[in-house]
Amino acid sequence: MSFTWTAHRFAGGALALDVANSIVLRFDPARRIDRFADVTAMDSFAEAANRFGAENPRFGLLAPVPAENRARLLHLREATDRHFRAEISAKGRPELLADLLEAIAAVLRSATVQGDRLPLDTATAQSALSLAAAAEPERLKICPNCGWLFLDRSRNRSRTWCDMAVCGNRNKARLHYHRNREETGR
Template identity: 30%
Template sequence: METPEGVARMRLVGGNLALDFINTRTGPPVGDPDDDVLTGYAELVAWGAYAGALSKPEAAALSRLSRDDPDRSQVAFARSLRIRDDLDEVVRAVAADRSPGASVLARLRDDEADALAHARLDRGRTYGWTWRDDPTLDRPLRPVVHAAVNLLTAGALDRIKGCGGCRFLFVDESRNRSRRWCSMDDCGTSEKMRRYVAARRSRPTG
């Protein structure tokens, strides 16, 4: 399956599958997003494969299934956008040290219950939930929802941050918790350049 150009250009900088899913929308740190990688079910499947939530055979099977049942694939895609909105609301509240609303947390609880209802417990180094036997069109969403709940219930909430230069969210794994940017190669470099230009302009001439 060929990866759509927009998906292939994505930066996976969240440090968590759910945060990378939220980061499929780009834009400034404050305000509405200005671009969206997920434009249809095909892009959702491509993103799942690109982010490691789906194997290539799973992605190919879902692509065939969506072509055979376009109405149900559209329902699954609409659900994915709703889940992304919910995760965005919850995680941004946590990053701002606020409590998310009860209704959005209830929906996340129900989405996690649905995800686990389609999961199996498999052994790797330890036991964990997998969705290898789930052939349904909602398959790309299951590990995303589970990753979000695991981050909220088992992670260090004060490490969840928003980038200072764009709307991306990430887990700050730095030792002193000082990370400010989604990526030093992008937003970090842009800020350094802005400061450099500002410093040059402030220097006295002559």
């Protein structure tokens, strides 16, 4: 199955969150899709992050993950997701932070520089570390439509959707459909 990364796939606002969001419908076993299960999609993620990622100026151009580091990136992705979901739900657990920090350390210990490009796994570890140290955890949110993690960078912290053009519109369409059904009695 071929897959193309689009700007919507980088709605998390931080590279570590975009990587965590590479699992679509994470909590629906019947429809869950791991975009990194396909090595070519994982490799093309770095190039797409160069075009669409919110943090791409910070890390410069990203390179794909070296083959020997792919498992570490997947472990980091899962530790990132578990830790930040717990933080958002105000059920922060020290062992999840420890898991995240260990995953970050494992990636950084194995870091390799590829010319003038930082590998995706190394940049993701740095992004996750920055998020974990952030002074404003209330800016981390979960999209009520798709379940993705995202940073609310709005001035008044009122952002609801990971991407208004996709998830916000889907919710509006769903509400409109149900409202019309109720009015017509069908």
